[in-house]
Amino acid sequence: MQMMWKQRPVWPPGPPIPPIPPRKPVRILAVSDEESKFIWEHFDPELFRGVDLILSCGDLKASYLSYLVTMIPAPLLYVYGNHDGAYDRNPPLGCQCIDGAVTEFQGIRIAGLGGCMGDDPANPYQFTEEKMEKRVRKLQSDLRRSRKLDILVTHAPAAGVGDTSAFHQGFRCFHQLYRDNVPTLHLFGHLHRQNHHGPEARQGVFQVGATRAVNCTGYRLIEL
Numbered sequence: 001m002q003m004m005w006k007q008r009p010v011w012p013p014g015p016p017i018p019p020i021p022p023r024k025p026v027r028i029l030a031v032s033d034e035e036s037k038f039i040w041e042h043f044d045p046e047l048f049r050g051v052d053l054i055l056s057c058g059d060l061k062a063s064y065l066s067y068l069v070t071m072i073p074a075p076l077l078y079v080y081g082n083h084d085g086a087y088d089r090n091p092p093l094g095c096q097c098i099d100g101a102v103t104e105f106q107g108i109r110i111a112g113l114g115g116c117m118g119d120d121p122a123n124p125y126q127f128t129e130e131k132m133e134k135r136v137r138k139l140q141s142d143l144r145r146s147r148k149l150d151i152l153v154t155h156a157p158a159a160g161v162g163d164t165s166a167f168h169q170g171f172r173c174f175h176q177l178y179r180d181n182v183p184t185l186h187l188f189g190h191l192h193r194q195n196h197h198g199p200e201a202r203q204g205v206f207q208v209g210a211t212r213a214v215n216c217t218g219y220r221l222i223e224l
């Protein structure tokens, strides 16, 4: 006996789906390590018009960060540098700490890891490679639902990405984040740009695979 197959119904084509508009670029002011006289003493609002987000990579006075959020109508997210112990008593007002956390801004996923290489027990913002690796693993478990990271904000650089002396040594475990979570941008500070070797490196911009690592000492204006 010949089997008769039921014909599948043909669904009418629905209304056309409008294309998803491309995301508007986010303008970021990234700051680190040196309070810029250009900003603090000679602030020109025109130059910072259109800034959507301020990111601090650490080692800046709390009053400077509070000043930035007062002058620029944008949220400020920060991590600790190794000299920011005073934030505990006098935190930057109107700013949000993202140290050890993952957050989102306008669909951009941002994670923060402050502190630098060291093992001074009196300084809670110094970490050995092993301790920082634990923090990276914790961050990666928080990121597991969506592993892609847009911006990684740290105080110290990754090992071999513009780091110098033992004290200004970068963390090897940050390469784990480069490899697994592929941040588009890695913003860091801790080193003065003139400490980088070679004219290109002195620009403080390094390409590591798909990640652009940028030394934000002073300030940087970046679009993403």
Ligand SMILES: [Fe+2]
Pocket (backbone or CB within 6 Å): 059, 081, 082, 083, 116, 155, 189, 190, 191
């Ligand atoms: Fe530092």
